[in-house]
Amino acid sequence: xxxxxxxxxxxxxxxxxxxxxxxxxxxxxxxxxxxxxxxxxxxxxxxxxxxxxxxxxxxxxxxxxxxxxxxxxxxxxxxxxxxxxxxxxxxxxxxxxxxxxxxxxxxxxxxxxxxxxxxxxxxxxxxx
Numbered sequence: 001x002x003x004x005x006x007x008x009x010x011x012x013x014x015x016x017x018x019x020x021x022x023x024x025x026x027x028x029x030x031x032x033x034x035x036x037x038x039x040x041x042x043x044x045x046x047x048x049x050x051x052x053x054x055x056x057x058x059x060x061x062x063x064x065x066x067x068x069x070x071x072x073x074x075x076x077x078x079x080x081x082x083x084x085x086x087x088x089x090x091x092x093x094x095x096x097x098x099x100x101x102x103x104x105x106x107x108x109x110x111x112x113x114x115x116x117x118x119x120x121x122x123x124x125x126x127x128x
Contacts, residue, residue, distance in 0.1 A: 021045050021064050022076055024096050025088050031101070031110035032117045041112065088112075091124055098123045 021043055029041040031050075040051045051057045065085070066077030072093025079085045086109065090099040100123055101110045111123050 021048075021062065021078065022067065024074065024090070025076060025099075027114070029112040029114060030117045031112050032119065033110055034108055034120065038117050039110070041110070100124075 026043045026045065029043070031039045031041045033039070038053050042049045042051075046063065047059055047061050049057050049059045061081035062078045063081075064076055065079045066075075068075045068077075073089070073091050074096065075087050075089040077085060077087055085104050087102045087104070087106075088099060089102060090096045092098060097114045098118055099112050100108050100120070101112060102108050108120060111118050111120055113123075
């Protein structure tokens with residue numbers, strides 16, 4: 001009985017931790033939409049803030065709902081509390097400083113980089 005209690009407690013702790021955003025993408029990002037519009041993003045454990053080029057900030061609550069690592073490529077699924085789901089993808093094996101944020105069906109919303117604004121070609125140097 002005691003072992004069952006510990007198993008349930010550990011399972012609940014894992015589930016709660018899984019809902020928070022990964023440390024891989026937490027922090028500040030320079031983001032650029034496919035049309036060249038720039039924004040700044042900041043991810044915390046359960047919220048992210050988008051600041052547009054005019055300085056207007058909008059915050060969203062989210063939960064992380066998936067993690068996928070294949071051939072060194074990392075991707076994370078996030079679900080917004082307000083509705084909508086996105087993927088944060090780091091397509092260059094071993095490099096989590098550049099990536100893309102896409103819709104569920106793969107449309108690119110932003111390219112992201114820790115140090116500056118980057119184009120899609122800089123994130124996917126060999127094509128998609």
